[in-house]
Amino acid sequence: MNDDTLHAIATAPDLRELQALRVRLLGKKGELTEGLKSLGALPPEERRARGAALHERKRAVEAALEARKAALERAALDARLAAERLDLTLPGERVPAGAHHLLTQVTNRLLDVFASLGYEVVVGPELEDDRHNFGALNFPPDHPARDTQDTFWTTDGRLLRTHTSPMQVRYMESHEPPFRVVVPGRVFRNEAVDATHEAQFHQLEALVVGERITMADLKGAITEMATALLGSGTRTRLLPTYFPFVEPGAEFAIWWQHPKTGREEWLELGGCGMVHPRVFEAVGYEGVTGFAFGFGIERLAMVSYQVSDIRDLFRGDLRLLEQFRGVA
Numbered sequence: 001m002n003d004d005t006l007h008a009i010a011t012a013p014d015l016r017e018l019q020a021l022r023v024r025l026l027g028k029k030g031e032l033t034e035g036l037k038s039l040g041a042l043p044p045e046e047r048r049a050r051g052a053a054l055h056e057r058k059r060a061v062e063a064a065l066e067a068r069k070a071a072l073e074r075a076a077l078d079a080r081l082a083a084e085r086l087d088l089t090l091p092g093e094r095v096p097a098g099a100h101h102l103l104t105q106v107t108n109r110l111l112d113v114f115a116s117l118g119y120e121v122v123v124g125p126e127l128e129d130d131r132h133n134f135g136a137l138n139f140p141p142d143h144p145a146r147d148t149q150d151t152f153w154t155t156d157g158r159l160l161r162t163h164t165s166p167m168q169v170r171y172m173e174s175h176e177p178p179f180r181v182v183v184p185g186r187v188f189r190n191e192a193v194d195a196t197h198e199a200q201f202h203q204l205e206a207l208v209v210g211e212r213i214t215m216a217d218l219k220g221a222i223t224e225m226a227t228a229l230l231g232s233g234t235r236t237r238l239l240p241t242y243f244p245f246v247e248p249g250a251e252f253a254i255w256w257q258h259p260k261t262g263r264e265e266w267l268e269l270g271g272c273g274m275v276h277p278r279v280f281e282a283v284g285y286e287g288v289t290g291f292a293f294g295f296g297i298e299r300l301a302m303v304s305y306q307v308s309d310i311r312d313l314f315r316g317d318l319r320l321l322e323q324f325r326g327v328a
Ligand code: YSA
Pocket: 162, 163, 164, 165, 189, 191, 196, 197, 198, 199, 200, 201, 203, 205, 243, 245, 246, 268, 269, 270, 271, 272, 273, 274, 291, 292, 293, 294, 295, 296, 297, 298, 299, 310
């Protein structure tokens, strides 16, 4: 055995090779083992000298094997640690921040305004029955007013609500006056879709019922809403019109300066009026009066943020929607 053996041990490429060397040298039939076994056959003087040399050689081989084993194990551990290393100084992966859709922002802004005016926010079902959407709101069967709000029907006679007004009936059926509520929600119409009409859109409805509520309170509420949205001094206008569930009924508009053109003009928002006695009768109320108003949220969003086609609000095209990140 020569220094090549120690060199082979010191450069063994992995633990398997090292083990093979160990067996070859120190195994049952290993070179050193055999050498030690054969000592007995030698004359005493020669045996002593040869024995001492072999034992020293064996210790050197064992030490070399241990040293190489430790080195290989350390190298393996180092490689594993390097592979698993986490560099905390690397920049993180960017998660794009989401944002509320323009309609959600406008709705939330409106709800903040109404909450600050003391209104409770309530919501109702989108799948309605005829009584809540029409009958209890004083749309008699076959009355032409129903034609202004055609919608989608299920085979069991229910319908996708055409406005948020059915929630007036639902709320009054389960609550006693006085109260002030506001109802945001999605509504549906069988509509010839164009730049200003969708088959699905959103409305916001307000209902106030109590003793001696008058048309002046209605006008005051609409003006308060307009003031909260557009600032003090904002003017509002009511023009008589017909809705079956109010008497008198009106359409309302607010006077504003168009943010883009700078022109001052009336912005038609929706309908309003004093709750019709037949509606109170349908829900079993007596001795109270009340007002209601409702309007389209898309309309307000479109004129406020210069969206010229209502369909753009529902296309999900981020190039358009991202322009309205955090505007309202
Ligand atoms: C009236 C009187 C009250 O005491 C309470 C509420 C109302 C409003 C009534 N329920 C209603 O729905 N009236 S409406 O048919 O004229 O619609 C109100 C608003 O919804 C419209 O002014 C318009 O802004 C919007 N709208 C109607 N059809 C639409 C639409 N927006 C988008 N697409 C459509 N197809």
